[in-house]
Amino acid sequence: MIKKILIANRGEIAMRIMRSCREMGIKTVAVFSEADRTSKHVSFADEAVCIGPAPSKESYLIIDNIIEACKITGADAIHPGYGFLSENASLASKCQKEKIIFIGPKPYAMCKMGDKITARQTMIAAGVPVVPGTKENLTTKEQAEAAAKKIGFPIMVKASSGGGGKGMRLVKNTKELWDAVLAAKSEALSSFGDDAVYMEKYIKSPHHIEFQILADKFGNTIHLCERECSVQRRHQKIIEETPSPLMTPELREVMGLAAINAAKSVKYVGAGTVEFLVDDNLNYYFLEMNTRLQVEHPITEKVLGIDLVKEQINIANGKKLPFKQSDIVQRGHAIECRICAEDAYNDFMPSPGIIKHVSEPKGIGVRVDSYVYDGYEIPIYYDPMIAKLVVRAASRKYAIERMKRVLYEYRISGIKTNIGFLRKIMDIPDFVKGKYDTHFIEKHIDTLLKPPRATKTLTEDMAIIAAYFDYIMNLEENTPKTSAEGRAINRWKEFGKRKGVLRI
């Protein structure tokens, strides 16, 4: 049985994993770069090891340093979270060699799913629908043109090792084809060190829908229903929900079965996610499988009442899945918003800096997974996502109302965030009706980036009054009273007292 887990990650996901470990009575080890000494996951853990300088390439991505940290602390397992080394088969292999439990699938499954051409071939063999296209690396002009003709334009050229939109080209006719292939190859080579590209039919107005998978070591594989992830900006998800507004019980059953088959075809063990593209006619196509926990896993936890990290650890401990497929029934509706330190009005430029004050939403139906606190300085080296805001309510309508409420309740000052941008999405009729695909943000960007409506004079005047008083209070404060914690508590009250009025 696992007694101590090293979390090879940082930020909110490190915190999230540690919370479940603590509930299970498992000790936790944090690793941190030199930029992360004051990061919350370091003080939250039972133990903490510094694994290198600030840049990820010199710390969080160095396998040897992670293994070394395990040895120093005697950790018997590694949880990789998402990002960083989470889909790195070498880490999984190294763990096998060092007799450390890697909480995730076997290297075999990671390799099969890590390369897109291999994954496509595997899925076709397993009878899982893929986007019509080629199974092999495109090497000659003739081969490419023949394939394109068979598929029909428009088509997408994609890098086999690709991700994040790199090495990808949309091609509308034969004339553009070979140049696009060459351009994609060159980009793929420089980005991933591999120039293999393949071709897929271009799906118009696609929905990005994924299925959560759980599989134990005894061959029991179930799906935990879908997540709708079509609200994307630059191929990055920003809002996810479950159930998908597009889903029908029949489609859920067949897609769920396809996801299970996909997982079984690579002897998958643990928690994983099978991503699909779904078109408006409810045709679905395998896109890729993420062999790790997803950022958006909490919406599944919310509607099923399951702790996925606990299940991952139980599976790693060799336990059987505690539920059957028939036990899995969604209840209510959940939505997640990713809160990022960025300036929506300035091309979504990241906005690192010092958080002056955070006030997080509370009360019924809300879950906040975050790692920032008053006075925390967000480092420039890592992802701009600082929190995940998740709500659940009895219906989709109630869930949207709740998300609006908690977005208004969320206050972060000192840095710019996308909270205002997310609030606006909740008001877009297409979103409210659940009629959206991956082009949603693009389609509504003008409305979303419209400057906030002019402030009323009355509100302006109230702002002026607040600033005026802050200013004169500071003037009157010749000797700032700094308390034990460096805070001047209730200064305004003090101010009232000095004026000879004692507030009770």
Added chain:
Amino acid sequence: MIKKILIANRGEIAMRIMRSCREMGIKTVAVFSEADRTSKHVSFADEAVCIGPAPSKESYLIIDNIIEACKITGADAIHPGYGFLSENASLASKCQKEKIIFIGPKPYAMCKMGDKITARQTMIAAGVPVVPGTKENLTTKEQAEAAAKKIGFPIMVKASSGGGGKGMRLVKNTKELWDAVLAAKSEALSSFGDDAVYMEKYIKSPHHIEFQILADKFGNTIHLCERECSVQRRHQKIIEETPSPLMTPELREVMGLAAINAAKSVKYVGAGTVEFLVDDNLNYYFLEMNTRLQVEHPITEKVLGIDLVKEQINIANGKKLPFKQSDIVQRGHAIECRICAEDAYNDFMPSPGIIKHVSEPKGIGVRVDSYVYDGYEIPIYYDPMIAKLVVRAASRKYAIERMKRVLYEYRISGIKTNIGFLRKIMDIPDFVKGKYDTHFIEKHIDTLLKPPRATKTLTEDMAIIAAYFDYIMNLEENTPKTSAEGRAINRWKEFGKRKGVLRI
């Protein structure tokens, strides 16, 4: 349709009600006493009206001031929360007269349930089991002795208007009886202005189990399952859970039906709670009905995925219940702990004062309903409960593990709280096994009040190091850098810089 609700309450319950109002697009009006100007419910509301001086009797309990505040702000409904005027039939009547919607039952139901003898009579007529005893006020010695003989000793003498243990006497034999009746009468008269007392059989090792009721204006009445509230200190609940460890599906069905009958017998409309005593042989007896929202309502919300305040408002708006009895199925297990500003080691003496720093638990499966913040001064005039900590997990075992985790994650400094006391309860084997009744705290008080184990020298040394550095840092800080918000951000970092070392 209700457009603006005045919340005739303060603290966490005012916040909780406002959150649901905001989600429904309903404007909120806070009322506050002079001691509550800086209380969170005032700044959270859309509007706020001061209704008098600090003592409740001069503000929160004055019906005319509440009604006046409605008129000033144009509020068309009042939500009374719990405590204060929530079970005051006069407020409900006044509302009727003033054409303000009172979110709660009709005065008729409140009167019927408000007086214990009347409630007993009503229940007996409705066929709901009550504790064997008398239906009338005890007036003569002969009457009392005859009744006691019939019931059998030990018996309890109780005030008809009673509550909170006042006007209550345990009697073991005939010799003590009449003196006890007279003493109870005198106490009842001075406490409640009514000397009516009655007699009940004394139930040994009783469990306090209550059923949540919802009833719409069309006569649809359902129960939302039970809450187990036997962990009590001085007749006050401190931990509640659902499902009850004692409950069986069969018992749930018959008790639920009894609760529905109790509600129907007084033409109940809205959310209410029927409290029962249950003995070890699973005999159950009607205790009383609370004609309002309960403090512990969130555990029901957690296992059913329902927002009770929204349902209350929908019912007040004349909507039909959106679910049938058969839709009501508990999922998982929920526990609530009441966080109080009190000193467990000093006879639970209240500990008002200034909160220096609060850090609330986050992440999976936790809900915090609170109203305090850094720098907030808890007034001395009101209830010491400052927060409700609620968890849900897939099983009772997981829920207890989660509650332990979040109790350790909860940090409040500056005042004393019962958090440490609650943590210890989570380790008591009787609680872990679910084998407890209302004598639980009493039975384990020695273990619970045992001083915390001695700190290890190593931990002491770490504490010394922290204090040492705080001390020398303050010495070195000749010109404290106070930022805009009166905080000296990252002082330690500054300290590091002054020493010539730049942390990246």
Added chain:
Amino acid sequence: MAIEIHIGERVANVELLSIDGNKVQIQIDDKTYDVDISMIEHGVYSILHQNKSYNMELVKSSDDSKKYDVSTLYNTMGIEIVDVHRKYMKSRQKDDIDEGQEKIFTPMPGKVVKIPVKKGDKLEPGQTVIVVEAMKMQSEYKVKRECKIKDILVNEGDTVEGNQTLVVLE
């Protein structure tokens, strides 16, 4: 004490008329307000005006104690206090509006990943001067007009603060 407060394009004259505990009478231009003002959390003020509840979160500019960002639930406003001292300074100040573009700076902290120009280079409009990376995202800074690199104040690999001048043009 009447002072001038700038909010956006607007210039407001503000005068405190009376104060009684948290109850304050204040004049803004030709309007008189009776409000109840209280500091709740640090930097967060609660104002009650005709029973309406306003929350204002103030963040003082880190390099200018008379400039604030004031946020309501819906909006953020830039506010500047112009007291006698500030007025005097402003009147003395030369017009320092950036005629054309005289320097390149980054609005956000980050790391300099590339400087594809060197001191003395002549540049065309739209040419990239420097590339700065923060949080996995690279931003290219370009010149808007024909110009010459007068000075480069940073090196590749340097970590830079927000609003730091990186390159000076002429």
Added chain:
Amino acid sequence: MAIEIHIGERVANVELLSIDGNKVQIQIDDKTYDVDISMIEHGVYSILHQNKSYNMELVKSSDDSKKYDVSTLYNTMGIEIVDVHRKYMKSRQKDDIDEGQEKIFTPMPGKVVKIPVKKGDKLEPGQTVIVVEAMKMQSEYKVKRECKIKDILVNEGDTVEGNQTLVVLE
């Protein structure tokens, strides 16, 4: 700078040996510690010692800047810094231990609801002197020995602070 730090009954001698950024070498009595110390949130220190992570939340006493309550996850310790100045003061201080009981005070703030005695009254052990209410709970304060009321410093209805002297005995 070696100083004395009191924790419970224990007196520890503390000396800072070296400091390099957050890395600190410090001697407590005869033990030498190499730790990495950082202030995280205000008043919350994170200490790493041999990879173990310790969190210490400090609350300074409101009336004595050299006294702290230091809390770990499990426990709270009272700590006092005894520097040269404090040592001198301590040596001068007369023994002010309350021989018997010389005054009645309340550990918590509250409202005086009843004073059933008056100045000059002679009291028996266990007799109630004053009743204070806070948060719906009343507490009675009684005398422990036979004594006389020397002075009553508050009236019924007064609001009192924590640790305020209410009644003086003789």
